[in-house]
Amino acid sequence: MVLFVRSQSSVALTPPMGWNSWNLFEEDVSDKLIREIADALVSSGMSRAGYQYIVIDDFWVGGRNASNELFPDPIRFPHGIKALADYVHSKGLKLGIYSDAAALTCGGVTGSYNFEERDATTFANWGIDYLKYDYCNAPGDMVTAFTRYKKMGDALRSTGRLIVYSICEWGQRQPWLWARAAGGHLWRTTWDMRDTWLSDRYDNGHNGIMNTIEKQKGLEKYAGPGGWNDPDLLVTGLSGKGKSSSLNGRFTGCSLTEYRSQFAVWCMLASPLMVNLDVRRMDTAVKAILLNKELIAIDQDVLGSQASVVIDANGWLVFKKELSNDRYAICVLNRQNVSAYFSFNLESALKMHGRWNAQEIFTNRRLRGVKTFTGELTAHDCVIYVLSAMNSLTK
Ligand code: GLA
Numbered sequence: 001m002v003l004f005v006r007s008q009s010s011v012a013l014t015p016p017m018g019w020n021s022w023n024l025f026e027e028d029v030s031d032k033l034i035r036e037i038a039d040a041l042v043s044s045g046m047s048r049a050g051y052q053y054i055v056i057d058d059f060w061v062g063g064r065n066a067s068n069e070l071f072p073d074p075i076r077f078p079h080g081i082k083a084l085a086d087y088v089h090s091k092g093l094k095l096g097i098y099s100d101a102a103a104l105t106c107g108g109v110t111g112s113y114n115f116e117e118r119d120a121t122t123f124a125n126w127g128i129d130y131l132k133y134d135y136c137n138a139p140g141d142m143v144t145a146f147t148r149y150k151k152m153g154d155a156l157r158s159t160g161r162l163i164v165y166s167i168c169e170w171g172q173r174q175p176w177l178w179a180r181a182a183g184g185h186l187w188r189t190t191w192d193m194r195d196t197w198l199s200d201r202y203d204n205g206h207n208g209i210m211n212t213i214e215k216q217k218g219l220e221k222y223a224g225p226g227g228w229n230d231p232d233l234l235v236t237g238l239s240g241k242g243k244s245s246s247l248n249g250r251f252t253g254c255s256l257t258e259y260r261s262q263f264a265v266w267c268m269l270a271s272p273l274m275v276n277l278d279v280r281r282m283d284t285a286v287k288a289i290l291l292n293k294e295l296i297a298i299d300q301d302v303l304g305s306q307a308s309v310v311i312d313a314n315g316w317l318v319f320k321k322e323l324s325n326d327r328y329a330i331c332v333l334n335r336q337n338v339s340a341y342f343s344f345n346l347e348s349a350l351k352m353h354g355r356w357n358a359q360e361i362f363t364n365r366r367l368r369g370v371k372t373f374t375g376e377l378t379a380h381d382c383v384i385y386v387l388s389a390m391n392s393l394t395k
Contacts, residue, residue: 220269
């Protein structure tokens with residue numbers, strides 16, 4: 001007999017893209033919802049743009065049966081998960097699911113601790129393509145976290161099915177140092193994202209877009225094909241809806257400009273792009289953000305390089321991301337609460353010598369031979385340029 005274990009290293013070569021149920025629907029997940037989301041991802045053009053994974057987050061579990069196999073909540077998922085996975089696959093999409101490295105998940109339903117191999121086999125038999133593995137109710141130290149995550153990572157690998165493994169311990173034990181070794185393809189770097197631009201403190205109840213961006217600085221060296229820093233979900237388009245993202249109404253949502261900036265910065269950071277909004281009812285402006293081909297191409301660039309912050313001064317953040325074919329993406333973000341002018345020189349500020357051709361993403365304006373960038377941005381807006389050297393001497 002030949003034992004053949006397929007390599008998990010051929011998944012998540014670019015940051016995973018898709019939809020997750022948590023921030024908007026919380027415990028209201030069901031077979032009906034997931035099928036409708038699958039249909040909407042296809043009809044809206046989202047799946048064609050790369051949004052491939054549909055992840056059912058917490059609250060899908062009913063319990064364990066007499067042979068200790070997980071089963072779904074029979075009211076929410078009356079046809080079982082295999083039938084749902086078949087439906088999702090028939091639409092050309094992939095199905096993700098959620099569990100926890102403890103006896104109970106964050107929502108208090110059955111988790112996978114001590115049943116890792118059995119659950120990984122069940123997931124593989126159902127046709128699951130992605131597992132988000134949470135860390136509520138588990139011990140706090142890094143060694144135990146690594147051990148528990150690796151146990152599930154090994155179990156997933158030995159199923160032989162290609163399953164993206166998403167590690168979710170909220171960046172509390174520096175997962176960027178060990179998550180790949182545990183078999184992870186992405187690891188959360190922060191507490192849950194809330195639907196707000198900036199909160200006055202950073203913790204699990206108050207974590208806005210800017211709070212999260214701050215936490216990504218310096219993590220760029222850990223990201224690359226097959227392993228991504230995960231700054232959590234895109235709140236783009238939630239508009240204050242959803243118990244989880246608005247924390248029972250505490251946050252009222254962001255402006256369209258802020259949603260666009262979150263999306264743009266996430267693409268610069270080579271972040272997983274997991275939307276949360278109700279894709280069955282998207283308005284045109286939000287859809288235009290999420291379907292921006294140039295931004296998605298920056299996120300999905302084959303080099304898999306995460307932008308670093310090259311300027312952080314006077315209310316401005318400038319990010320630089322290396323792209324394939326000797327190109328760079330530069331993003332200028334106005335974090336001030338007022339409109340302001342910026343100006344920076346590529347050579348002195350970014351150590352980029354010579355002259356560059358640039359394409360400005362939102363306006364599609366093309367600039368030739370630039371050395372200095374200037375412009376005006378309203379509060380919380382950003383601009384992105386894709387640069388290519390004018391000739392090889394200028395690189
Ligand atoms: C944690 C995670 C969230 C979500 C919930 C589900 O808070 O960080 O992303 O999965 O659990 O209960």
